[in-house]
Amino acid sequence: MRITHLTKSYYSADAGACVPVFHDFSLSIPVQSIMVITGPSGCGKTTLLHLVAGLTAPDSGSIVREPSETGAVSYLFQEPRLLPWRNVFTNVELPLRTSMPDKGERDAKVLRFLSLVGLSGYEAYLPSELSGGMRQRVAIARAFAYPSKLILLDEPFQSLDVKLRHELLQAFLSLWGEERRTTLYVTHDIPEAVLAADHVCRLDGPPATVADQFPIPIPRMNRVPGSPALSQFEARLYDGLTRPGMAQGAQGSST
Numbered sequence: 001m002r003i004t005h006l007t008k009s010y011y012s013a014d015a016g017a018c019v020p021v022f023h024d025f026s027l028s029i030p031v032q033s034i035m036v037i038t039g040p041s042g043c044g045k046t047t048l049l050h051l052v053a054g055l056t057a058p059d060s061g062s063i064v065r066e067p068s069e070t071g072a073v074s075y076l077f078q079e080p081r082l083l084p085w086r087n088v089f090t091n092v093e094l095p096l097r098t099s100m101p102d103k104g105e106r107d108a109k110v111l112r113f114l115s116l117v118g119l120s121g122y123e124a125y126l127p128s129e130l131s132g133g134m135r136q137r138v139a140i141a142r143a144f145a146y147p148s149k150l151i152l153l154d155e156p157f158q159s160l161d162v163k164l165r166h167e168l169l170q171a172f173l174s175l176w177g178e179e180r181r182t183t184l185y186v187t188h189d190i191p192e193a194v195l196a197a198d199h200v201c202r203l204d205g206p207p208a209t210v211a212d213q214f215p216i217p218i219p220r221m222n223r224v225p226g227s228p229a230l231s232q233f234e235a236r237l238y239d240g241l242t243r244p245g246m247a248q249g250a251q252g253s254s255t
Contacts, residue, residue, distance in 0.1 A: 001029040001052070001069065001150070001182060006061035008051060020207040021047050022058070027201065027210060031066050032180040036193040038237060039203035039211070045186045048208070049075070049152045052184060069150055069182045072099075074143035076156040080135040082127040088114065089123035092142045099147050113141040116178075117171050133164045137171060144175045151176075153185040157192070165189070166225070169196060173220060190241075194233045195223050202240050212240050 006025040009018040021044045029035045037045050050056045052063055053073050082091045093110045100106045114120060117137040127135050136156060143151060153172075157165040169192060176183065187193050193200055197216050204211040214236070218229055 001031070001063065001065045003027045003029075003048075003052075004062050004064070006051065006063070007059045008047065008056070009059060021205070022051075022061075023207040025061070025208055025210075027213075029182060029184060030199065031069055031182050033198040034176065034183040034185055034196055035199045035201055036185045036187060036197035037201050037203060038187060038190065038193050038241075039205070039208075040241065041188075043203045043205040044208035045203060046154055048203075049154050049184060049186060052150070053152055065150065065182075071150075072146065072148040074146050074148035074151045074181075076139055076143050076151070076153040078155050078158055080127070080139040082135060082138055084127050086126075087123065088119060088125050088127075088130070088138050091127070091138055092145050095142060095146050109145055110141075113145040113175070114138075116144075116175055117141045133160055133168060136160070136168055140168065140172055140175065144179060149181060151181050151183045153183065153187075155187055155189075158188070165192065172196075177220070190234050190237045191225055191230075193237065194230050195220075195225065200233070200237065202237060212236070 004026050006022045007020070008022045009020045011017070012019045037048065039045060047056070051058055053075055083094070086094065089110055092114060093106060096106050096109065100109065111120075111123070114123060117140050119134065119137055119141065122130070122134065127138070130138070139156070157168050160168065173196060185193075185196055187196075194216055199213065199215050201210055202212040203209065214233075216233055223230060
C-alpha cells in the first residue's frame with residue numbers, strides 16, 4: 001500500500017482556522033506485513049487509520065492498495081465494539097453473512113476462530129458476561145474471520161493489564177501467522193511495538209512527519225520481551241520520543 005502526498009486538515013474552534021494533520025505525507029506499507037505506527041499523542045496516528053479505512057477522505061493525495069490487498073477492511077478499535085444484545089457466536093458470525101451465504105461453512109469458520117482465540121465453550125455468552133480481555137478476544141476472532149485483505153488496529157489492548165496485553169498480542173500474532181494480511185498497528189507501547197512489527201514507523205507532528213522508520217529483522221518466534229536483541233530497537237524508539245524533532249530518518253526515505 002502506498003500513501004502519497006497526503007494532505008488532511010480539520011477545523012479547530014480554538015485556533016479559529018483549519019489545522020493540518022497531514023501535509024504532503026508519504027509512506028509505503030509492504031504487502032502482508034505488520035507496520036507498527038507509534039509517536040506522541042496528537043501526531044495523527046488514528047487519523048491515518050481513518051483515512052486508510054475510508055472512514056474519512058483526504059483533502060488531497062492518494063492511498064493506493066496493491067491489487068492483492070484490495071477489498072474489505074477489518075478494524076480493531078480500542079474498545080471491542082460488540083453488539084451487547086448478541087451472543088459471542090453471533091457477534092463473530094453476523095459480519096460474514098453477506099460474503100459467506102452457506103450457513104454450515106459460516107458456522108464452521110466462526111467456531112474455528114473462536115477456538116483459536118481460546119473461547120470454545122463461550123459461544124452462547126453475552127458480552128456483558130465476559131471479562132474485558134475475553135471481549136477483546138471476540139473482536140480479534142471477528143477481525144480474522146471476516147474476509148478482509150487489510151487489518152487496522154488502534155491501540156486495541158491499551159486498557160488491559162500487562163500480562164493480558166501480552167497474551168492477546170500473542171493470540172493476534174498467532175492468527176496473523178496463519179493468515180498474513182497487510183496490517184497497520186497503532187500503539188504507544190514500545191515493547192508491544194517491537195514484539196509485533198515487521199516495520200516500525202515513528203511519527204512526529206502535527207502535521208505528521210515520518211521521524212524514523214526501520215525494519216525489525218528478528219523472527220517473531222525468537223523475540224523475547226526484555227531481551228538484548230530487542231532492546232536496541234526499544235532504545236531507538238524511546239530516544240526518538242524523548243527528543244522530539246530529532247528525526248533519524250527523513251520522510252522521503254519512506255516512499
